[in-house]
Amino acid sequence: MSKNYDVLLKLLLLGDSGVGKTSLLCRYVDEEVRSTHVATIGIDFKLKTIELGGKRIRIQIWDTAGQERFETLTSQYYRRAQGILLLYDISSDKSFKNVRKWISNISEYAESNVKMVLVGNKCDIDAGRQVTAKQGQQLASEYGVKFLECSAVKNLNVTEAFRKLAEEVVVVPNENAKNRTLDRKENEAPSIYLSSQSQEEGTSENKCSC
Template identity: 40%
Template structure:
């Protein structure tokens, strides 16, 4: 499950990429949320098992991918990490197209990032496909002493809006794989009954 790429690469996979790294399904994910909630480090942890404590703000979008195995099928997750600043919002919206999974990330130690979730959720549902699987991710759960948003409150928000919910730590890796992989399993089950959902 090695990293295929990570960084400021915004190129779609080529045919040669697929020959070198065969897969039966390709799922596009988009990650959104306010600035500095840890989106880039969640991607880095999932793709490359690393954490960068001094990572810069994302400008526009960054891209990473990783293949996982679901029911003996190689599934490639193509993940687009978007900038959280308002000035990049119009750029971010262009990347919802074709996404079958969306992770809305907030920081459990900064309440304002939780209070902005409704706006991100509105964008997800407005600009993504109608059957996109949306996941609420409360990041930085390793900073329990600084928590400003309770697990129960976030879980209630997720239930109210029909979202999956995970608390994660990009620093320790806690629940990072689970957030991406359980989302992929739900999407995979859906594609069994609706094969055109399987991106090529």
């Protein structure tokens, strides 16, 4: 059976347990909201196909467990990721402070050219906010990554978060992308360039979990 996409991307969701990784993923892929919280055990993934630059992009999104006892397991998936969506809960100062720990893990286990977007999740519960958007933006600027706040419940910036990360990994062949590519540092590893030839990864597309 011929594949129905041009490029396969592998993205990883990281962050403390309870920050809303699975809820964000279900909203993006299944367009539904999880009414109850069930902690992810180990690792799971979902697939979604989008279009960028006239090409069909198959996104394989790995959803990881945030509990410390699973860190050894989930760290094995860091090197497979081309992009990482790093989440914290805007109503949890602890999850925000732990972002630095997660970035340390990324530096240790992931490829040096992995792309990352920082997400302040659950921005719909503004009354219980402990982390301001300004704090999130400052932290993202410190590490040189993109930032935005999201809400799976209200479907705010969910699609934008995943698309922004995909665009960081894939260089779309238009004038804006060309200018962005020219501005990259000389020592930065290249992203994936869309071309007339399709790219394929030797990874099974069947949904699985550990």
